[in-house]
Amino acid sequence: MNFNLFYNFGRYMIMMRSAFSKPEKLSMYWKETLRQMDDIGVGSLIVVALISIFIGAVTALQFAYQLDGTLVPRYYIGYIVRDLAIIESAPTITCLVLAGKVGSNMAAEIGGMRQKEHIDAMEIMGVNTTAYLILPRLIAAIVVIPLLVTLSAYIAIIGGYIATVPVGDLTSEEYVRGLRSFFVPFNIVMMYVKAATFAFILTSVSCFQGYYVSNGSIELGKASTNAVVYSNILILLADYLIVLLLTG
């Protein structure tokens, strides 16, 4: 078990070093990066929006319920929804969901290419397959996922508004006042650090799982599942470490 862990970590490091080699043809890598940006970004917009609106709504309702009858001012609900969205729910939950959607898709796509000998075909042509298959995905994810996280934070805040203001839990002015209170700009930095780190984790782990898949549909399924499970665990671990480092 321990040997396996070190073996896989070693293979992961070798793969990543090779992935950062000089591209054979920049234009081909750029084309692939744009395709991946479209896949990751546009392909995930609806799911991210849906999740974010409910997270914002649930957060607002939950805190409205918790603060009911206390001396804490009602406008704090807006403040809590905003900070929770920026610091935690937008980067972490969005990336956990993207690990399931984008990560499993990457592992299955690259794994399928391995099994159908597409990777061998590229190798024989002289293509550095780790670079061609992984680098564009990494760049695309690191650019697009922070944008999705930004959108998620906005939508979560809107979700909180929709869930509380129209039903009379608090007024529009109170919610907006909460949004404008106690704003710490550094939280935005933390959000982007998290988003970029999680994007790197979910992409590299998923590509690793797909790249080294062995033959058979069962193995492909396992690789896809492992991509999600390991990405999620590492994202949560990284979340803890980032918070520890940036707030300590």
Add this chain to the structure above:
Amino acid sequence: MIRAENIFKSFDEAEVLKGISMTFEQGKNNLIIGRSGAGKTVLLKILVGLFEPTAGNVWYDKRDFFALDKKAKRAIRMEVGMLFQGSALFDSLTVEENVMFPLDMFTNWTKKEKLDRVNYCLERVELVGANDKYPSETSGGMQKRVGIARAIVLQPKYLFCDEPNSGLDPKTALLIDELIQSITVENNITTIINTHDMNSVMGIGDNIALLHLGKLVWTGNKDEVLESDNELLQKFIFASPFLQRLRDAAIQHG
């Protein structure tokens, strides 16, 4: 010319290749035949550089492939074309884009130059007008031909074919054989074909090597196949009842 020199290959405890030495001549179809599990695919993957041998060398003319650095290996790979058993066409690309992929990746040609070369290759494999089709919209035979077009688009010096006729009807299989034969002769390239198709053996086998349980047990050409008294070769060639009956009939009629 490619030369394999005392190739051994093991996977964990299992020794798959046991000291294979052979030469694959330029301008000829060099066939590797043998039963499933004989080690043909492993040998082909070693020759093409996808697997590293446990021991032994592979020479591309005067270059010892496994002793070269990464850059030099990549330079050799630019001289190699390969047709895979399952064609290995990229699903998300059209026929034209598949064939153009090596040109896009490794040349600085203009779009027109690339298109001209792609169209020439598609014409060569009799697939004119199939440019915009996706692999999923083509038959197995067409996919093999697209695979050949992609393999020859960079004008390789060495062509590898892994079971080029598997899954094809006899007529299409013959067409693929004829294509490989003519491409080999016209371009004077070293072609290595991994097959257990008897029509290929008798049709285009300039040099034939029989592998059995990881060992080279017979070499010769298509004319020597029927005359050989090698028991393993005869068992392999005449494995099917149909061919056995043909052989018996031929013997009866002198």
